[in-house]
Amino acid sequence: MPDRPAYLRIADALREQIRGGVHPPGARLPTMTELGAEHGVSGIVVRQAIALLRGEGLVETRRGGGTVVRVTPPARRVAMDRYRAFARPAAPAAPATTFTRDHGIGWNEYRLDKEFTRTRATGELAELFELPAGTELLRRRFVFYSRGEPQQISVNYLPWDLVGDTPVSDPAREPWPGGTLAQLSFLGRPPTRVEEAVRSRMPTPEEAETLNMAGGVPVFAVTRRMLSGAEVLEVCRDIVIPADRVVLDYAIDLSH
Structure with a gap:
């Protein structure tokens, strides 16, 4: 077997050093010149190695600041259990949502950009809502x-005949303490079940730009449904979260 190309060997060495803590998050890697001299290769070969690591989301190159190891502090998101604190109409002691709880932030550290439009259910949305295609929705x-x-990016849908001309359809009321769970409870339809399906994929260019993502990093895309009894009241398609910023925790109680 021939030797691995030099750029792959350099990338392997740097990757091992990053994961082993030799180059911790935020640290600057040796310069292109230093790496070229250390490995006896040209600057072109070193750039190929760095480009590979950048595509894996391990490093980022800053203009005038060299190449540094990416800092990605994780935010813990406890799947399913996270909704229980907001499943009752009673307001918490301080304004909060599942997002602020996940990130451990106060209300004044929370910001929400929003865009509300009226639309009609596509075949996929209609199937998720278990409603006829073309049903009017709030997006x-x-x-x-x-x-x-x-x-995080979230695109959710609610039946217009449920939320139209109510405070829930008013973007000026966002952010709403308690989030969608509290809104549905406000409308007299508290959810009794939350379903989530999680998949991973690469982000769209718009998602990567909006979330300030490095190249090579995938996202978790979560499809969510909130139900009251058998009726689907909300579909989120999708909740998009960079996969290197979150831990999805699942707990199953096996006791009877």
Whole structure:
């Protein structure tokens, strides 16, 4: 077997050093010149190695600042259990949502960009809602910020005949303490079940730009349904979260 190309060997060495803590998050890597001298290769070969690591989301190149190891502090998101604190109409002691709880931030550190439009259910949405295609819906696109940094995109849908001409359809009322769970409870339809389906994929260019994502990083795309009894009241298609910023925790109680 021939030797691995030099750029792959350099990338392997740097990757091992990053994962082993030799170059911790935020640290600057040796310069292109230093790496070329260390490995006896040209600058072109070193750039290929760095480009590979950048595509994996391990490093980022800053103009005038060299190449640094990416800092990606995770935000823990406890799947399913996270909704229980907001499943009752009673307001919490301080304004909060599942997002602010996940990120451990106060209400003044939370920002929500929003865009509300009326639309009609496509075949896919109609199937998720278990309603006829063409049913009128309220579409709400949100970008969630924690301490000024964009962390999550959510596009959710609600039946217009449920929310039309109510405060829930007014973007000026956002952010709403308790989020969608509290809104549905406000309308007298508290959800009794939340379903989530999680898949991973690469982000769209618009998602990557909105969330300030590095190249090579996938996202979790979560499809959510909120139901009251057998009726589907909300479909979120999708909740988009960079996969390197979150831990999805699942717990199953096996006791009877």
